[in-house]
Amino acid sequence: MLSMKGAIIYTGKEVIKDAFINFDHNTVANVSNTRQGEMLGEYPVITPAFIDPHCHIGMCRAGEPASEEEANEKMDTFLTLANAIDSVQMDDVSFADSIEAGILYSCVLPGSGNILGGSSAVIRNYGSTTTNALIREAPISIKAALGYNPMSTREWKGKRPYTRMGALALFREKLYAVIKKMEKIAKGTEMKDIDFSREDEILRDILCGKIVLRVHVHKTDDIESFLRFADEFKAIHPEYAIKFTIDHACDVHKIDIFHKLRERNIPVIYGPMDSLAYKVELKHENWKNLRYLLESNVSFGLMSDHPVILQRMILLQLRWFIRFGLSKQQAIEIITAKNAWILGIDTILGSLEPDKWASFVCWNGDPFDLTSYPVTVYGEGRLLHL
Incomplete structure (x- = not known):
């Protein structure tokens, strides 16, 4: 299991603060207040792909x-x-x-x-x-x-x-x-x-x-x-x-x-x-x-x-x-x-929910701020951009 923390996580259905995306191989296990695997990073904002x-x-x-x-x-x-x-x-x-x-x-x-x-x-x-x-x-x-x-x-x-x-x-x-x-x-x-x-x-x-x-x-x-x-x-x-x-x-x-x-x-x-x-x-x-x-x-x-x-x-x-x-x-x-x-x-696809693909974007700030940009991108649990 791997974990990624977001100060703000847009799941595609709701907003969750100070939580972890826990994923196993290519799919999401859950979005939780508890880390459940090896910590890969912490970011201001995480969104679905x-x-x-x-x-x-x-x-x-x-x-x-x-x-x-x-x-x-x-x-x-x-x-x-x-x-x-x-x-x-x-x-x-x-x-x-x-x-x-x-x-x-x-x-x-x-x-x-x-x-x-x-x-x-x-x-x-x-x-x-x-x-x-x-x-x-x-x-x-x-x-x-x-x-x-x-x-x-x-x-x-x-x-x-x-x-x-x-x-x-x-x-x-x-x-x-x-x-x-x-x-x-x-x-x-x-x-x-x-x-x-x-x-x-x-x-x-x-x-x-x-x-x-x-x-x-x-x-x-x-x-x-x-x-x-x-x-x-x-x-x-x-x-x-x-x-x-x-x-x-x-x-x-x-x-x-x-x-x-x-x-x-x-x-x-x-x-x-x-x-x-x-x-x-x-x-x-x-x-x-x-x-x-x-x-x-x-x-x-x-x-x-x-x-x-x-x-x-x-x-x-x-x-x-x-x-x-x-x-x-x-x-x-x-x-x-x-x-x-x-x-x-x-x-x-479309939301960060259990059993859906672990495809998400980690941002250095608010995606709607012109100074913000993706710093890490995962597709089906695989690192695509860093």
């Missing part, structure tokens, strides 16, 4: 030209078989920067140039290769995109939308084609007589809510469009229940749509904040829009969208939440417990 639920780290790599980035595959509009992990390179120097800043886990997704861009991957930023970086406990999710981005890729290969209605029309076409095949099977048609591909299987699982869609969308009416889209298929058959998160939502500047998402238990992965509003559909983007996110009580996490803002800066975005009245504990919970819950990895 931070989690980025939406980024392109390892795909858009520091020090490499934009022509070599791999976030978007340009060969087709629908890429259900693509997987983000296959384009991640762990020698991206941004990983080392993130580890030093206490961000140890990432959900890496394809970009938003395609209507369906491929599967996401939840990884350890400290993995030596993509194989041992991959956290296999994470449930599968697939990147989808609405709004301006899929409209902006007309010169890429495949059947491309020129409008918002065109993008959803193409998506409908795909799903209705799968439904037609499923109806034939339900009527007793032999499988050998139907070309039911692996892509069809994935689209079926999207329809039935077995695969979560991570929907890139910024504007209120684009969110409304996708809610109608999901309802359209639900009306066909009760088993068609598309499950999804809303990723970004930075242009939302009224509360109503967040109320709708809360009522339907649809989480928001908000952000990134502190980036330039670089396109028209972000013309209402403002940190003050957080008021609507918070007042609605919708479930939410916070992303970096690296490299839109560097992943190592994700903690700095929390200052805006504190300006709206959140405590420091509540702010830290956003990029620990809440992000873990949305990604479906809260049984192993």
Whole structure:
């Protein structure tokens, strides 16, 4: 057993003062007022490791030209078989920067140039290769995109939308084609007589809510469009229940749509904040829009969208939440417990609780003080930065 003392420990669920994190190998035994093992150090503040639920780290790599980035595959509009992990390179120097800043886990997704861009991957930023970086406990999710981005890729290969209605029309076409095949099977048609591909299987699982869609969308009416889209298929058959998160939502500047998402238990992965509003559909983007996110009580996490803002800066975005009245504990919970819950990895990460991974960050002072920084970082009980 090993022990680490913190004058203040943010567990991801509560604040405990003058206590010890006791851990055995790679998991937490407990957070206690009693030391239960070999003392490794004492620090002013200890927090859980931070989690980025939406980024392109390892795909858009520091020090490499934009022509070599791999976030978007340009060969087709629908890429259900693509997987983000296959384009991640762990020698991206941004990983080392993130580890030093206490961000140890990432959900890496394809970009938003395609209507369906491929599967996401939840990884350890400290993995030596993509194989041992991959956290296999994470449930599968697939990147989808609405709004301006899929409209902006007309010169890429495949059947491309020129409008918002065109993008959803193409998506409908795909799903209705799968439904037609499923109806034939339900009527007793032999499988050998139907070309039911692996892509069809994935689209079926999207329809039935077995695969979560991570929907890139910024504007209120684009969110409304996708809610109608999901309802359209639900009306066909009760088993068609598309499950999804809303990723970004930075242009939302009224509360109503967040109320709708809360009522339907649809989480928001908000952000990134502190980036330039670089396109028209972000013309209402403002940190003050957080008021609507918070007042609605919708479930939410916070992303970096690296490299839109560097992943190592994700903690700095929390200052805006504190300006709206959140405590420091509540702010830290956003990029620990809440992000873990949305990604479906809260049984192993997100808080310093028994049997969860011993992944934590030791600070020389208050993390929200500009003079403070991590001095020791542990991932699964292993020293990563000193």
